[in-house]
Amino acid sequence: MTRVALIDADILVYRCAASLRKKEYRVHTADGELLASGTSKKAVMEGLDGMDDLIIESRDVFDEVRFAYRAVNNMIDDICVHTGCPTYKLFVTGNDNFRVGLATIAPYKGQRPERPRYYQEVKDYVWSLPGIVVAEGCEADDTIGVHSYGVPNVVICSIDKDLDMLPGAHYNFVSKEEYYINEEDGMVNFYRQILTGDKIDNIMGIRGLGPVTAAKLIRLGMTQVEMYCTCLEQYEKMYASSGSAEPRKEAARHVEENGKLLWLWRKVGDIWSPPTRDEALANDTRMMNES
Numbered sequence: 001m002t003r004v005a006l007i008d009a010d011i012l013v014y015r016c017a018a019s020l021r022k023k024e025y026r027v028h029t030a031d032g033e034l035l036a037s038g039t040s041k042k043a044v045m046e047g048l049d050g051m052d053d054l055i056i057e058s059r060d061v062f063d064e065v066r067f068a069y070r071a072v073n074n075m076i077d078d079i080c081v082h083t084g085c086p087t088y089k090l091f092v093t094g095n096d097n098f099r100v101g102l103a104t105i106a107p108y109k110g111q112r113p114e115r116p117r118y119y120q121e122v123k124d125y126v127w128s129l130p131g132i133v134v135a136e137g138c139e140a141d142d143t144i145g146v147h148s149y150g151v152p153n154v155v156i157c158s159i160d161k162d163l164d165m166l167p168g169a170h171y172n173f174v175s176k177e178e179y180y181i182n183e184e185d186g187m188v189n190f191y192r193q194i195l196t197g198d199k200i201d202n203i204m205g206i207r208g209l210g211p212v213t214a215a216k217l218i219r220l221g222m223t224q225v226e227m228y229c230t231c232l233e234q235y236e237k238m239y240a241s242s243g244s245a246e247p248r249k250e251a252a253r254h255v256e257e258n259g260k261l262l263w264l265w266r267k268v269g270d271i272w273s274p275p276t277r278d279e280a281l282a283n284d285t286r287m288m289n290e291s
Helices: 011-018 041-045 066-082 098-102 121-129 139-148 161-165 183-196 212-216 224-241 248-261 276-289
Strands: 004-008 021-028 032-036 055-062 088-095 133-135 153-157 169-174 177-183
Touching: 004 011, 004 066, 004 139, 011 066, 011 121, 021 041, 032 041, 041 055, 066 088, 066 121, 066 153, 066 169, 088 098, 088 121, 088 139, 098 183, 098 248, 121 133, 133 139, 139 153, 139 161, 161 183, 177 183, 183 212, 183 224, 183 248, 224 248
Parallel strands: 004 088, 004 153, 088 133, 153 169
Antiparallel strands: 021 032, 021 055, 169 177
């Protein structure tokens, strides 16, 4: 069966649009005489060492948008070559997102940085390409999960760590590294992220608790119930230390909200909920069998 690259095209759009931005440096004398200009500060300053009263200015300049279109095509070709995939699908986020309505602790994606110039033009170009899959009401990551979970001969292509909760073959198209996530790896990554949150998506984790500590608390070999209870315990400590009157209740609410926001679909509408003991036992058995 032909292998298929499942490409996170939201990131493709952003990176290729951002690549058009360059810094131009201009060096002139105090009386305005232009001595050198260019996009490399080192090259611009070459031969000017020792000169007094130089004024160095910089400004943003942008390449033509056609160069971003070319970059998109080159990245897709490069992904297909390195993964051995003759075919691909491009996953993009469309309108609406169920997570916005679930977020109560902080606005979901409430602190996203400003988009690059020509973002919309590059987005329109990518959306015109063959193999496009538009996620409506959810995110591209969710539809990648639906198209990859339990599906043979596909590889998830992204640089987004969120996708590392999805079992299957993965390819980082910046480091050009291919790796495999099994069921247990994915569940461990998910629960670690419940602890740390996600700054990019404005999902609040435990203050001062980073990936290193999360990896010490949530470990391979733990059951789902143990991972869940560890998250509850850590959030309860956080709320107790801040003077909450009901730290256990606040902890349970926070863990559940983070889980619902972070969880990526395996099937359409697959919203996460805290595990019951029977559900966790069945899933732990499946993870052990796969490992």
